[in-house]
Amino acid sequence: MKPTLELKPLTIGNVSIGFPIVQAALSGYSDLPMRLIARRHGASYTLCEVMLDQFLLSLTKRQKTKHFLDIHPDEPPVGGQLMGAEPEQFSAGAVKLVEAGFNIIDVNFGCPVKKVLGRCRGGFHLSQPPVAIEILRRTREIVRDSIPVTVKMRRGIDDSNQARDSFFEILDGAIDAGLAAVTVHGRTVKQRYNGPSRWNFLSEVKQHVGDRIKILGSGDLFSAADGLRMIQQTGIDGVTIARGAIGNPWIFSQSRALAADAPLPPPPTLGEQADVMREHFSLSEQTYSPERAPMIMRKFYIKYSQNHPEHEIIRAMFTKLRSREEFEAVLDKHYPADRPGRYVPNDLYRAQSE
Template identity: 40%
Template structure:
């Protein structure tokens, strides 16, 4: 299931339009290092509000890797973490798919990972994101996720219409939190709201948040992903405000707001002013922002412009895990470094290996991995001095051998700069 449309391996589709600058007057003049220095002065070396790190130990920097359907599997997450990403979120998983059982709940470790399950020790802390239409199904799916499916599917299914007994949540959770997706723009199914379509019906969304918060053990933080509105009408903006406030009233720890409307999907610029207004109105709330974070400077400019607690990095980290290392460098007062060819090659090889493990149980793991890696390869190519040729090479890499040829041709250490 994905929050994406028209996606293919080599054509990123409508969602992955060319980078845009967010609409935020003067933001490009903000000095990222000055913002980082302010954060460090306020919160200490991590630059992170201590309330967040208390909720999720290990979430120790003001940014995280967003859920990205079709990309942010265990392989991408582990690569991000190796580069300093403090927290990852799974892509949106449909409540019904989760309740139907299946591979998503094998207690995960490398070799067993299938798409969206935690990749073992290396993949923590991880937040599981769920999306759906029915409060009781969402609640059962959230509990199943936290418990890693330790009860039978029948038992979880029976909870959908009955009460939920959370006595078995013993604290050894694989997921550090649950995030509810109220942002995905993909069309409603069978006239039922889900994702961002709930912004038109806030009462329904509130029923979901309440049901999920009630079922989760209190130690598990619940967060929410929202768009800044369904569309530009005053009515929808009011509905957003109502839902945003309700989320905190119901006990959600934070909300991440994407600065595009649902109608906008992923096209056109994000607006940071509505995010700034939210922070101005609610300075004590933990609020994260999303939209047009294409490079490390934008992480700090978004925080500097809006005053947000932190930023979710989405398309800006596809093929660019160095963004996290660079952000950590800026927090430490250092200059961010571009990756060398040797570093690029090492990461391309590691990503391939990890994806091979993710695909281990598919019929032809090598073929599937080479195919899946193409969409990453074309993004990694942007760091190479011969970006266009390297990109073409990855686009035509149909199998493991083709992939190797591109690496040998363009990433041979000592030959390329």
């Protein structure tokens, strides 16, 4: 698809993002290595995995988990995302994220995981606008002015009219509290990942807010053309690529090419893919340890295998590997430098989420 609109560079508060197609927060994935690889492939902004306020408050520098707060010098702007139940703890957690060096603080009102909802966190807040707005107010108050505060929401807790009213109440509360942007995932909390993300809802949200706050869209962005199409169809200010970016950082460079009215670049050759996978592995070894990296890299390599013409065979191999040497052996044997790759099929996740 050729874009027929000029993409406006994105700013969030006083942070200049630029290209409005960015990388979403992805628990279990968007760690320093994935974010840095995305940045190197054209993502103008990335978000870390969601962190619990309680976890942040208990964290010490020596702990094994401190990598959650690691930021590479080449990363900024990078967003830190926060989840919690109590307004007071929440804002204390936000301070920790600012101290760690995150450039934007994002509040999570979207997580649909049962355990999270049961503890009144994440998407649960969409059912209690007064508490949700209190969290946004307090977070905005405690974080210094130069750091923008944003929020991620699903389009409601469910499909009821009340859920819709609550969404808009929180949206207006976010504007009043001085937030800089809202990311809207066009699925309900109840829907989890089943069925399509409702893009029409994003148009309604944009019409409702006008220029009072930036709106980023999320949901079903699996190819380079999808992000541009979402901006074009809905009039929103930017989009966050989520599942479509796992094992496919090329989605960002491809999006940039399409936005510049250039042809879609060919899929990365197997040699180019292997280079990026090796780079990702090395970053993971540095971030965690050489011992932990292989198990962490498995899930990424499984996703990278989608770019290989014989993806089913390659995927099956990656699921069993235990050491860097074993991964290297597969790359040496099955990723010859000049062999073309394939585009990740656009319906890969759509099929899984139906």
